[in-house]
Amino acid sequence: MAAVTQKSALAAAPTQLFIDGRWRAASGRDTFAVHDPATGAVLAEVADASVEDGAAALDAAVAAQQEWARTEPRVRSEILRSAFELLTERADTFAMLMTLEMGKPLAEARGEVTYGAEFFRWFAEEAVRIHGRYAVAPSGPSRLITMQQPVGPTFMITPWNFPLAMGTRKIGPAIAAGCTMVVKPAHETPLTMLALAAVLEEVGLPAGVLNVVTTTRSGEVSGPIIGDPRLRKLTFTGSTAVGRRLVEQSAEQLLRVSMELGGNAPFVVFEDADLDAAVDGAMAAKMRNIGEACTSANRFLVHESVAEEFGRRLAERMGAMTVGKGTVKGVEVGPLITEKARAGVAELVDDAVAKGATVLTGGEVPSGKGWFYPPTVLTDVAKSARLVREEIFGPVAPIRTFRTEDEAVAAANDTEYGLVAYVFTEEHRRALRVSEALEFGMVGINQGVVSNPAAPFGGVKQSGFGREGGFEGIGEYLETKYVGTAL
The missing domain is CATH 3.40.309.10 (Aldehyde Dehydrogenase; Chain A, domain 2)
Incomplete structure (x- = not known):
């Protein structure tokens, strides 16, 4: 196998938006530069999404939600397993890409690929283990049934410091649970997320399940998505200051919210x-x-x-x-x-x-x-x-x-x-x-x-709420429904 070079790694990363299963330019044809923090050199020009692009991404996620929720758990599991295998196979390419746009040494970037890919393997296994329960009511004449169903369309905002793992940690359980999503990666490191979207497209993830919008106008694009009544969940990894503002915005729609924020x-x-x-x-x-x-x-x-x-x-x-x-x-x-x-x-x-x-x-x-x-x-x-x-x-x-x-x-x-x-x-x-x-x-x-990946990750106090990874991670993307039935 030929050695991975800067040129070949960059070639693996699309530079357009990924909406409804298609790669497309931003509606205004705007782009922004992604820089190498080690030299300041421009690595690529990436599509700079507008408010309209964000709306189109959410439209696609909403349109795909019902069918995706009905998709057999085993199918969702196999998609994640195939993505895990492809990520593992292309570890050197993803490592080079992360090193170029984020700066971490190659050896550490390879470690992130191993760690990040493992979320896909873990949640591939969890996809077929979503349980409910059946119980006799204490009074006797009725039965209590509970089932877990996908929360619905989810907006994911990921940070620049772990460009792959912070994506797989959110995308993995969403796919496993049957949720569609719009992902907005950090504008400093969008290339890894775009390359990840290409992998999921390659392994057969249906159109509209995953949508990726890259933008330098984060608040402008995110605000209408968060305020849309069709969105059901918001998950964010980043600073506590930004997290507080997002929680405030999410309150209008009473969204399910997961926040992985700052630490000390x-x-x-x-x-x-x-x-x-x-x-x-x-x-x-x-x-x-x-x-x-x-x-x-x-x-x-x-x-x-x-x-x-x-x-x-x-x-x-x-x-x-x-x-x-x-x-x-x-x-x-x-x-x-x-x-x-x-x-x-x-x-x-x-x-x-x-x-x-x-x-x-x-x-x-x-x-x-x-x-x-x-x-x-x-x-x-x-x-x-x-x-x-x-x-x-x-x-x-x-x-x-x-x-x-x-x-x-x-x-x-x-x-x-x-x-x-x-x-x-x-x-x-x-x-x-x-x-x-x-x-x-x-x-x-x-x-x-x-x-x-097999353990719940998350904090208390000003470090946020919700958990990612472990058995708990998929629960963040599921709602519990109770059905009472008389005999």
């Missing part, structure tokens, strides 16, 4: 932790996706007896990482997504340093092309530093210390967010105590990655 993950290292495992876990939790992940460790809370050693080891590991364009062999850290994103990370680091933090490694914006920021470790971070409260979304690890278990739990919970927390300890009773006390939707014990 604590990474707690107790005095009895295996430091080798803790540092390995910290590297995974912090440096996955260049730190541009809602699950990224945002605050390192380390027992004072081991903080100096932990900080030294983490700084050695992070400082030794190779920064550069993700397509270059050996590169471990790619660019941040935009100049604005890099400026925001640098601002948070500068604020922490101004408030007394010590830089163990990194901390300086490099010169040259691309939006690169070096892996950075800070110690002596003040509680008043902005990065203690705000999501960093970059390769920066701020370390603070604690003395007691209660102090650690209180510090970990001292945030409006509640997506994920990480805990390193060798004492199993402590692990259970702390897991129960932490106000987060997910907890990783002695591991730096918790995401798994």
Whole structure:
């Protein structure tokens, strides 16, 4: 098989809108440029959808809903299974595409293909396991029947940081449940979603079930779709600020809503932790996706007896990482997504340093092309530093210390967010105590990655509501109907 090149990967991604099973230009023939964050070069010009295009996409989803809901679960399952196999077969192409438009190194992009494709395999298996129940009424003369049916047309807004997996995590359960959809990917990384739509078209997904609109006019296009009474569900992955606005908009139609929003993950290292495992876990939790992940460790809370050693080891590991364009062999850290994103990370680091933090490694914006920021470790971070409260979304690890278990739990919970927390300890009773006390939707014990297609992903508090993945994931796309029948 020929090696995948930048040219061949880009050729795999359509650049038009996908509406009602057809690839078409935007109604106004407008386009926008997709850039390589490592160089600033234009990768492609993609159709820039209008309000009319969004309406056409929803029309197609509504028209296809009834027939798709009646489609046999086994048929829906086989479509997902075929898409899983094709994604796996074309992993190198999708990895190259993601690296080009998002910046993550190729090895990590391949990992996302494996992770993202697995949602299709998981929900292919769940499609044929949608259950109801039959019961005798307590009073005797009637029977109680419940059934689960598709919610209906769904609007999906996906982020730029995991261009494939955030799509498959939503599209997989929708297809399995029998829902049609309109997907609006982030304008920074639309190519991967368009290539995914092409795969689903190739494996026989009927016209109108999946519709993809790419646009730079997000609010303008999304507003009428969300406000349309024919839409039944809204799902969004992105910032808490945007999520709040979308929830407000969804209230008019009383939509079913799933929100996977921001995070401020604590990474707690107790005095009895295996430091080798803790540092390995910290590297995974912090440096996955260049730190541009809602699950990224945002605050390192380390027992004072081991903080100096932990900080030294983490700084050695992070400082030794190779920064550069993700397509270059050996590169471990790619660019941040935009100049604005890099400026925001640098601002948070500068604020922490101004408030007394010590830089163990990194901390300086490099010169040259691309939006690169070096892996950075800070110690002596003040509680008043902005990065203690705000999501960093970059390769920066701020370390603070604690003395007691209660102090650690209180510090970990001292945030409006509640997506994920990480805990390193060798004492199993402590692990259970702390897991129960932490106000987060997910907890990783002695591991730096918790995401798994077979597990429910989601948060509490300002990190949103609803779950993606696991047995719970398909339930977000199903409504329960009760039928009472007399004998």
